[in-house]
Structure formats: structure tokens, C-alpha cells
Amino acid sequence: AQSVTQLGSHVSVSEGALVLLRCNYSSSVPPYLFWYVQYPNQGLQLLLKYTSAATLVKGINGFEAEFKKSETSFHLTKPSAHMSDAAEYFCAVSDRFGNEKLTFGTGTRLTIIP
Amino acid sequence: ETGVTQSPTHLIKTRGQQVTLRCSSQSGHNTVSWYQQALGQGPQFIFQYYREEENGRGNFPPRFSGLQFPNYSSELNVNALELDDSALYLCASSFSGNQPQHFGDGTRLSIL
DSSP states (O other): EEEEEEEEEEEEEETTEEEEEEEEEOOOOOOEEEEEEEEETEEEEEEEEESSSEEEEEGGGGEEEEGGGGTTEEEEESSOOOOOGGGEEEEEEESSSSOOOOOOOOOOEEEEEE | OOOEEOSOOOOOOOOOOOOOEEEOOTTTTOEEEEEEEOOTTEEEEEEEETTEEEEEEEEEOOEEEEOOOOOOOOEEEEOOOOOOGGGEEEEEEOOOTTOOOOEEOOOOEEEE
């Protein structure tokens, strides 16, 4: 069975500060990992995906994540937070390239302080 | 390129009723997955359809059923609605083998 754990259900950062959202995974097979963002009253938008190529993955809106097998982590970062980054962020894992079921974490709500 | 569209956007039902939710997949996509997102939770996988056949199911009872049509659009049917079925229902489509899932904006179902 696969699972992800998102540490911190709420994270607040000041505008312009570093954003760090934590995700640890558990998988018995090589995982495929994803970060999705959800704005209020909307569906999920893919930020980035790890598919066993480069361990540092760059996504949209200036976000990136690094796959660390030794730490079973896939943390999401952005060097400088913008007000428009305020949203709910979900880490997800699958055991094939996105077409098997996605198992999501419980989400992290990111608040940006002006 | 048309994205994933879901209808209706909101729905209110009472316990014991039946509901059908609809999803049009993104152009070129042949796989549709359905997820249930309860308030304050991450989405939970319900089932997936590939070329009109069920291709995996999560831990949901049989009163949750689905269909996929030849044009790859899909329906989610829920019978004997319960209060706990209140949630945002998300549809996601993909092209098997090489693409991640793309999500619609969901249908918010409220059970009274």
C-alpha cells in the first residue's frame, strides 16, 4: 500500500519569504509523486510531477520539489512567496505514471501574510 | 484544448435518493477517474474507467457505480444517498501510459 503524509495542515509565510511544504511518502515500489494545488471552489491543478528522471523537479508558478529516496521525502519549495500562492496544496503518490489511482495526503493550507 | 468539465456544479439531495454526476474528459484522453473529497480532506479514489471498462476501484461500497461512454465521457451514480456522501466529487482524465491526471472543478453534493 502507498501513502503520503503532509506535515503541517496550515503553513503561514510572509510575502517574499521562502515557501516549504513537507511531504513524506511510503511505497513498496518505486513511486511516482505529484504536487497539486487547489484554489477555493476549484478542482486540482498539477504543479509538478516526479517520474524517476531528475530528482529535482521544476513546476509551474516558480515551484520546485526534490525527490530524496533516503529520506522518503518530496518537499515543495518556492524561493519567494506571492499573495496568489495562497491555496491548499496536496501531495500525491501513484505506482505507475499517473494512471493508477492517486493516493493523496490530507493537504496543507498555505496562507501568505502581506 | 478543452479541459475536463463536470456537471452540475452544485446539487442538493435528501437521504435515500439517487444521484448521477457527469464528466466530459479532456480531448484525447481515454481514462477517467473519480474521487471523493470530504470537507477538509484530501481526495479519495473511487474508481477508474479505461475504454469503457472499470480499471480499479477504491474502498467504496457497490452503491457507488459508474459508466464510461464511447466518447470517453463518464457518469458517477450513487444510490441510497447517506449524509456522509456530502462531498466534492472530482473527475480526472488522462491518456493511458504517459500523462498525469487532469482534474475538473468538481460537483459539490450536499445531502440533507
